[in-house]
Amino acid sequence: MKTRTIFKPGICRLQAKKCKETKEGDTIFIHADLCKFMEGSYFEQFIAEIYSFLGYDISWTKTTGDQGLDLIANRKVEDGTIERIGIQCKRYNGKVENSAVGICSKYFYKCEKAIVVTPSYFTASARELVDLLDVEIVGKTELNRLLKQIQELLLQQFHREL
Template structure:
């Protein structure tokens, strides 16, 4: 039977499709070329890690660990700034400091939603009850929820008794050492992270 015009024109197309062969799994690039590209990417990645490590080590000072002897040698301003750093590590948001006259300085911060006044005293002798009374007054005047007196020395018995009666927290030389231990631990962890970025 003679083919129609439509059938005649469709046959070559159908024949062309049937003659094509499709191969699956053929790589777009030779395997060696892929390996070469991966090697280049790995080298670039390592270079970036080294550059980042170098940049961080430039600003790292391994001597930043602090002992209680270092604290004793600080002047009033340095003691205040260092305590602010310690309390920030402990979770406080320190937002203001004010001179406290002859009996140290005063810092204001927030922790767990409570406003706290921190009376900082760098002292070579014992801290008397007058310093605790200053903290009580500051708590009342500035409408703070809590008050802390911190020193690198020790408190007298009268200072401790007054603080207990008024609900004032005291941080003496022994407790300050605990804060220093936490601070130095953070410094050590930061050094390890910089020295071993793959472990971070």
């Protein structure tokens, strides 16, 4: 199993030209709807950048025969151990079916957890599989929360540098 590192923590080149107001009334500059216009490989890079910004070292799995995961994310946690998660990226415009959730093989890559990320939503049957297969799903709402968190971190960093 070979992986190649492509991003390091602290590197973030996320840019967007449009803003969006969330249900909570917050304005976010980078939002899940922008992802629907990305090609699949760019969406994977975008998700890699998000997790890289959140402190993970990211590596890619192989393109074909990836056992249902696109990215492997590692970071040191407070107790000094390494958290290892597998990420499957699904840039769908429609709802993500349960087959996308079911193929995530966290065991093949020795991950503690697997995550399926989409800028869309998951079907009811996909959500039913989450607990059974111990897979986390990040849909449009959760992705927007992550992007808002990154935006806030970037703004804090910007204000500290002033």
